[in-house]
Amino acid sequence: MLNDLRFAFRLLLKNPAFTTVAVVAIALGIGANTAVLSLVNALLIRPLPYRAPARIVLMLEHFRAQHLDAIPVSAPEFVDYQTNCRSFDEMAVFQPGTFNFAGGDRPERIFGAVGSADLFNVLGVAPIRGRVFEPADCTAGHDDVLIISERLWRHRFNTDPQIIGSKIVANGRGFTIVGVMPASFEFPIPLFGIQGAQFGERADVWQPLAFTAQELKIRYSRGYAIIARLAQGASAKQTQAELDTVTAAMRRNYPDNYPKDDSFGITAFPLNEVVLGPMKPLLLILLAAVFLVLLIACANLTTMMLARAASREREMGIRVALGAGRWRLLRQVLLESVFLSLCGGIAGVLLGVWGLDLLKRIGTQTVPRLSEVNLDWHVLIATFVIAVGTGIVFGLVPGLVSGDPNLTETLKEGGRGLSSGARRNRLRQALVIAEVALALVLLASAGLLIKSFVQLQNVDAGFNPRNVLTMEISLPALTYTDNASQARFYNEAQKRIASIPGIKNAGFTNILPMSGTNSDSSFNIEGRTSDDKNPSPDEEFRRISPGFFEAMEISLLRGRPFRESDNADAPPVTIINAALAKRYWPNEDAIGKRISIGASAAKEKWATIIGIVGNVRHRGLDYDPLPEYYMPITQTPNNQAVLVVRSSQEAGGLISAIRTALHEIDPAQPIAHVRTLEQVVADSVAPRRLSIWLLGLFAAIALSLASIGIYGVMSFLVVQRTHELGVRMALGAQRRDILRLVVGHAAKLILAGTIIGLVFAFAFTRLLAAMLYHVSPHDLTTFGLVTVVLGAIALIASYIPTSRVIRADPMLALAHIA
Template identity: 40%
Template sequence: NLLLTLGAEPILGRNFLPEEDQPGRDHEVILSYDAWNDLFGADPKLIGKTLMLGDEPYAVIGVMPRYFHFPPTVPVMAAFPSKVAAFWAPLGLTVRPEQRDWNMLGVVARLKPDRTLVQARADMDFVARGLQQEYPGQNHDIGLRVEPLLNQVVGDVRPALLILLGAIGLVLLVACANVSNLLLARSTTRQIEIAVRISLGASRSRLVRQLLTESLLLAFAGGALGVLVAYSGTFLFRALSPDSVPRLGEIAINGPVLAYTFAVSVMTGIIFGLAPSLGASRADLTQSFKGDGPRPTSTGKHSQLPSTLVVLELALSLALLIGAGLMLKSFLRLEQVDPGFRLQNLLTVWLALPEARYRMPQQRLAFYEQAFQHIQALPVVKSVGAIDDLPLSGIHGGGPFTIEASPTESDVSAPVAYRCVVSANYFRTMGIPLVQGREFTERDRDGAPVVLMINETAARRYWPGENPVGKRLSFSTGSTQPTWLAIIGVVKDVLHDGLDSPAKPTIYLPFLQAPQEFMVTVVRTGVDPSSVVSAVRGAIAAVDKDQPLLMTRTMADIYSDSAAQRRFNTVLIVALGTLALLLAMVGVYGLTAYAVTQRVHEMGVRVALGAQRWDVLKLVLSQGLAVTLVGIGFGVAAAFVLTRFLSKLLFHVPRHDTVTFV
């Protein structure tokens, strides 16, 4: 009933029936719209036909709507180029009720109208405590977290999008201030026209309405042009956006966007056209007909408004540019992070062995050992290794463990670490240095003493000031007969969750003692790794011709994608900051040029009285410099306040970074 709980219905076929969620039933599957369209040409006759998923036949019973994606996209899983499901099948086909350590399911619930999130959390905490008491061996330190589904969909991206929206708003204000200054300048040149209208009986309100209408027409023209640019820009935006931006495919110019654009155009046209309209409607008839209307001088409200608008432009653009500088510096710091391994010439090959053919550990072991041998035999391959949880993928398993001879206290939580299964040649293939002890070898297999390795973070946290090699630990927490595993080596830290997430305590187990169905084979090559994909596929087909490759990606691409969201944010904010600065520069130039044209008569008098060319130049520059300095002062002050919203997006850069402000 997951789809019913979500309120989603297939556009073709039907939903799952309650009795289909039982073990032993026939296999049914519902397709995503993209899978139906891309793989089967949107064939409406596909309903009722049988597909082979892995080694199992599935009957197609439905197709979901185009924009239905569940589970939501997972931003941290940088290894996957596509993070949306293509098929849905009843859980009853794969669940193993006898296993109580399979605690990786996510439950979706719809709250009753009279219940709150706080109450739901309290209820589920009670359930979790009950499971811990009933199954202390398996549910020790296993809890439940209740979160709104919306947070799962947009939680990680919402702050960045809100900041980008704010930055765009600042650019809009700068542009509107520029337009307002242009309207002020134009109203000054129309003094005679306005004076004639007043003398013919036009009321002040009539003049204000006319000038506001002209301002609104300008705003509508700008809004219409903006919609046209945005229409073509959405394609570029989708192409540049990382996959971690949720609901990316829904970005379009639609009714709400047009209504929003219309509303913004009306507001900007009225707000920024009001001051020029009111100023122009106060024209002095006598001075206007004499051709001696108001001229900007160093005093007077009429002359101060253009300068005030330019100060506003400079302040906003400088605040935005400082934010862009902080983001850029943060991204450069992120690019300098050492992931813990060598990226160059590294190919990843994702494999999942079907349980029907590889149910026994010996079968999995035989497949992977033969596959490694065939890949290693390729002339361009230097070494081959494998791991179940690839670095930078955001995928990891783990849990609590017990340290031998370590005192346990009831109020102290058990030590916790990520847990990875790796092949004997994995660390050498990845270029992960050994710090202490030894690496896994071919002798660390079933029947030999059970061993493990740890990373530096685990060594520092759980064996501070000690040599952990030779120490023993057990994953059988709460058991009276624990199985102890000896630490044989310590390796350098590797980043698993992303470049901006520090290394966590990690335990490595030998693949030969714990063969898995799902493994990522890493291949170190002497050439461009993407050029050997077909050869690697052929090597795997030589072992099992029916075994598909889930995915092949270079480690350099995975590394790049792990920083994609920050790169995207940085590029947009730097572009907006640069645009705002250019607009502010145009504003300063426009103010200075307009002031010069209005003071030509005054400058002529000064020259006639003996002023030198440099004196006149200083007069002009002093006005522009004064406005600039005031704008810089307000901009720095605004940046001190506004950069606090950037704190969550910065990486190892303080929000009041002195170098960036200078």
């Protein structure tokens, strides 16, 4: 075995060109597999960083009649579920929160969450320092404790060993740090995807949640998600039945708050499914793509090994004559191919590591959980198995062929051997056909995704993202205690920032389009009654300041925008978008009509519709615009807001001027998450863009490998036929005749591969349907284009070796003995 290995190593060194091409082909195939396997391992296989995550569920309510499928719960509802459900060991509630940390060079806004006492017990993660929440922390006036992340402990507190018990000021309030969570802890995860939740960043701070007495009375104000741990042995069916019983009781006990029928309810979604589900189709498609790349690499290497087997027939014949059995020769060839494959595998792993680094650099900020992707021992073992398997696959056929030489023919003087055997040529040609077919499947898939992405880029978002800067602001409740103080801040800030030279418009919104956040609210329409069959409408709801539409360049279709005079003392006003106008006033003018939100009928405050604006694709470029209504932030204040600034040129240089303007109003007020609106839009399609990059890259690798394969086989066939071609030329064949003969032969193979590839591509691209935007999975233009591109490249690959022969002296060709 050692001798065989030594011989294999010597052979590879002796043929550096062969070795290099083979190692590169394997490295590309295995590198792509390593990278995607790492993604699959981290995002699909590796459990969430909680104890027994399979038993953790996320519970969200639905009001089906109002098309609300997964919305948070209110405080009294949570108390109902917690009190009446027996299917859970622990249940907790949480909502995202922001914390303005005072001190240091400048105030800093840190993302976090507010959670009830059992939150960490549900997740089953212990702190590395201090403690988690206790029930006493979750009572009014005692919630002034914080748990921080290991990352924040490191960055902001220099890993201070005395951190537990430290006092800090956040949101204008004093807090005591009581715990530090481990570095691996992440909660909430961006992919929780709860409507209205801001999960754009990783959480570094957790505060206990103490419901106020007022909060515990209001059933319609829903801002909390429930996370719970199922009791051991509790089935999904049994759990859902219990939840249905609780919601039925709510409907009976609070008829003003719920419909009578079962269109209201709550569902327990397995956390694994919520977090991993959306990623699954894309990852499986990528996995299939890299598998195809590996298959192409294998086909390529098999053709190369077959060509080499032909040149080694004499050696194999001698070995058989000296006593080598068929298995022994097969072992020899397999050892060589596996050795080669392992070399390529090592290069592939390095390539995969580099690719993952690149991937993380590109996508960590925008693709959830990408930062967790790494190359662990599971992936390394899988890669090792793939490398060995690859070596066996591409070595097997050449090994079997080599193990059965015709000794009489091979060993006799001047024997030509069997390299010209028709059987082997057929095999080589079949491999070329397979390579072309597989490459076409990948090219067609990548082509469809690219076309889809281009379509998406040309979609009108409803606003103009150029030269717009956005940043988030959070007004602490202790400093801005009432609506008036918040309104004063927004008015003053808007005026000061709008007057900065270079800034054209500035405005605030509580929800920025395409930022991953959202909010909705139900409302009543004056003169229209609601009941179980016709419930109150519930549509997308935003709070904005004057200047927002101008800053976003959202077109005002009718009426007027908000003004500073639309304050808390003025009559309530609202602006709706065209979609909402069309849905509720399809045949009449909506201007002047009145709606009311969020109050009981007795206290209804009617807001007059003063304007209609254009539709905005809020959820993303690939989502149709939804009905939206806007109210002035000064009439419906909100302590979280996003500042939107439009400048006459590139906006990045204005950040310090904006920060100064805000600090002149409130020196303790930090700004966070500063991004251009173009970046926000780009981030909203980041996972899609990443998938296109990856699939495009794999398709390019597939195309290169297929081209190399075709080039290699055609070179081999041409060399085999050099003597024959020389005779033909000596007998009067013109160069174009020879070209037609050889390239025509290649064209037939390419055509066969293309036809088979198109059939497979038609089947494969159906899987992409959900990822395509306004492009059919069988888009003929794309299929036609990729077929032409592949065909052209394949023909060039076959032309090059042929042209070399026809340029040569026919006498040299005649002298050549294949």
